[in-house]
Amino acid sequence: MTDDLVLYGNKGWTSPYVFSAFVTLKEKGLPFRMEVLDLQAGQHRRPEYTEPSSTGRVPALRHGDFWVAESSAIDEYLEEVFPPPAHARLYPADPRQRARVRMVQAFVRSDVLEVRMERSTATLFEGAAAKPLTPAGRVAAERLVAVAGRFLAPGAEHVAGEFTIADADLALLLQRLVHNGDPCPERLAVYAQRVFQRPSVREWLKQTAWRDR
Structure with a gap:
């Protein structure tokens, strides 16, 4: 049920x-x-x-x-x-790809603390103003960009071949930079914006003060 x-x-x-x-x-x-x-x-x-x-x-x-x-x-x-095929698959069937998704999720939750603090989700969902990044914040932002670039292979649309929950998590982390106008490579910005067009994400955004840019 x-x-x-x-x-x-x-x-x-x-x-x-x-x-x-x-x-x-x-x-x-x-x-x-x-x-x-x-x-x-x-x-x-x-x-x-x-x-x-x-x-x-x-x-x-x-x-x-x-x-x-x-x-x-x-x-x-x-x-x-609620597994596939009755419901959408959000973790790959392949063990290595599934481990990759879990790795991305762990990184999003445990790393680049300064980005998560200095670019809080209030700047995305409540319209709070963002102050310039501190030196530590810039270092963390550069690390985020570098690691995300390795997670997302050139030309790839998703981190594990097809959309997984790791894409939603990583896109939200990248949006902390993109939405606030901080440096972010175009391919990563396009990826984050594309994920944020998914109906599931749009349903969340309806509840917030989010404004597309």
Whole structure:
């Protein structure tokens, strides 16, 4: 059954991690209900959320009486419970390509901290102004561009041959530069903009202050 899927996100629709789980659900065509928590008000710290979700963070997914938190765990759970061909494949069948997708997802979540801090998603989804990058921010931006260029082979449209959830995650990270006018090679900017035209992503953007450029 898919009518008992609930995704818990944050007020403001700014979390890149909620974004990842949201896009996965949309790409798989799964009906779900969105529950938005006010983190500033501490709604995620209430016992009725912290106890079943374990981490007390967003996103969390409730599927019937089962809960799972952390976006990459949610993505993989949905891939396994709602697999192809009935639902879109978001992790490649080939083990090496699947490992590549997981590598991209891990990088997006753990590296280039200065980019994620100095180009917060509030600059994308809430219209917040971006200040010039600090020297550390510029170094991190250069690293992001270099690594993304290796993830995305010249002429390739996706990191693993076809669209996967890693493309949504990587495109969002690149948009932190592209959308704010920071240096980014054209092919990576075009890639990020193309991913952001997918219907699943557009559904997310409708909830935000995003403006196409």
